[in-house]
Amino acid sequence: MKEFKTILNAYQATDFTKRKAALATVVQVKGSSYRSPGARMLMLDNGRWVGSISGGCLEGDALRKARQVILSGEARTITYDTSNDDDNQLGIGLGCNGIIDILIEPIDASLDHNPITQLEAFLKYDNLGAMATVFESDVPDIPVSSTVEYNHLSKTIGQSDLLNQLLKNDLLEVINNQKPQIKDYPIANGSIKVFFELIQPGIDLLIFGGGFDAKPVTELAHTLGWNVRVTDECVAHLVPINFPLADQLQPCKREFVAKDIKITPFTAVVLMSHNLKYDEEVLSQIIGSDAPYMGILGPKKRAEKLFSTLRNKYHIDISKEQMNKIHAPIGLDIGAETPDEIALSIISEIQAKFSNRSGGFIKYRTGPIHHRDGKEDQVFRQVYLKNCFPKRKAN
Missing domain, CATH: 3.40.50.720 (NAD(P)-binding Rossmann-like Domain)
Incomplete structure (x- = not known):
């Protein structure tokens, strides 16, 4: 939650008559990564940023991509493959052994509902929240960065009726099971890929x-x-x-x-x-x-x-x-x-x-540092605490 607060404070302190901004979100990780899905970074067009999506190795390239997103006004997902020691796509061989998908969204401060105001709403929750974010799409009616969220009123709210109906039941399942997930949806005229995220209040x-x-x-x-x-x-x-x-x-x-x-x-x-x-x-x-x-x-x-x-x-x-x-x-x-x-x-x-950890030395940990889905070696940020929302049945 500190990252959300820091990003929100920076957003509120920015004069958007002079500056433009974009938000980067880690939406999918396969293998090893410094940050888990859900990590965010606010980037301004003057090169300043708040938050992080890695240990510092991806931020520079993400800033360059953010300028392109700001100019085009269209969100896009960037994939970084850090598994190859000799891959110089970023000018260095990172050797982190992971594939990371980063969603970069332009921020329109004139809108009441944008990616930052969504974070602000979650900061006001006194319970678990959840959000489904489309990060791959070839469906014209469902652009990348479209979302459906589960709010403090125990309601699912989508940016389109089509998306809300498509994701509502799976979003409720994520809430009930307290397990984030990535899911593909084939649709008549294409397909979309969605990151289901659980957002936990700060301690x-x-x-x-x-x-x-x-x-x-x-x-x-x-x-x-x-x-x-x-x-x-x-x-x-x-x-x-x-x-x-x-x-x-x-x-x-x-x-x-x-x-x-x-x-x-x-x-x-x-x-x-x-x-x-x-x-x-x-x-x-x-x-x-x-x-x-x-x-x-x-x-x-x-x-x-x-x-x-x-x-x-x-x-x-x-x-x-x-x-x-x-x-x-x-x-x-x-x-x-x-x-x-x-x-x-x-x-x-x-x-x-x-965090449901023992507090011992990491060097003696036999499993990976971050929780992974065994099927595709995907990393997810886990929530282990009690969910106060009443369980709801899918329609």
């Missing part, structure tokens, strides 16, 4: 406790583009100067946590108040929430006291599923000692949790 970090060691956690989370909230029952702890990068500082008495604090399936909860009684009350109220991650600062024996109190005082038997969500002691084992190192350990563990 919502909720910190209970406004101590000095919470500050580096908020700063690092902000750097990653997460939404950061800090709450404490002591107003004196929530001094804005101590948490300049927090999105929200919310005082809340411990007994009102369940009532006043919002928790979603995209919320990571961190308990770091250094107050055992406070943590007991908070944990008793949030243990049954939708948060997929709950981290508790402190040694293992402290956590065991918390669990014992939940059983004996609050009569809460922690289920296996709930225990899987709780991380105590919090953080990855990186030898952290200082507040900044501990913050890195905490944030890294949360990232691993939301």
